[in-house]
Amino acid sequence: MTERVLVYRFEIPIRWGDMDAMGHVNNTLYFRYMEQTRISWFDAMGFLPNPQGEGPLIINAHCTFVRQLEYPGTVLCRHYVGRIGSSSVETHVDMSRTDDPQRVYAQGGAKIVWVDFPKQKSKPLPDFARAAILTPRLG
Numbered sequence: 036m037t038e039r040v041l042v043y044r045f046e047i048p049i050r051w052g053d054m055d056a057m058g059h060v061n062n063t064l065y066f067r068y069m070e071q072t073r074i075s076w077f078d079a080m081g082f083l084p085n086p087q088g089e090g091p092l093i094i095n096a097h098c099t100f101v102r103q104l105e106y107p108g109t110v111l112c113r114h115y116v117g118r119i120g121s122s123s124v125e126t127h128v129d130m131s132r133t134d135d136p137q138r139v140y141a142q143g144g145a146k147i148v149w150v151d152f153p154k155q156k157s158k159p160l161p162d163f164a165r166a167a168i169l170t171p172r173l174g
Contacts, residue, residue, distance in 0.1 A: 042171045043114035045072040059103035069128045072112040080167040092150045098143035109133040122157045123148045
């Protein structure tokens with residue numbers, strides 16, 4: 036699979052403290068917005084943290100800053116699934132504002148690998164995880 040499929044949407048309020056001395060959201064917060072979106076998506080799929088079992092783990096993250104986000108407002112994160120490998124999934128996030136949903140303010144993503152945590156090794160995506168990852172949860 037190489038095309039991006041929208042699988043999740045999540046809204047995050049911009050807090051006053053998210054801004055830096057330049058009067059816009061600090062660049063580190065964009066990674067937090069993507070992280071919270073990804074964790075909420077994991078929760079929606081039932082992928083709860085289990086250090087004694089297996090589950091998803093990110094191995095990289097990236098972000099391109101297109102426009103400045105500023106307080107007040109709410110960030111709309113659209114979460115996509117891209118290429119799915121035998122043990123990994125490419126994810127992408129477009130960040131907009133709920134009051135300006137067509138304009139992209141930042142784009143980023145992460146590569147997720149399915150891991151056996153006690154062995155600290157990747158393993159093939161189980162069928163249930165592959166099915167869950169491809170099921171849109173847009174409600």
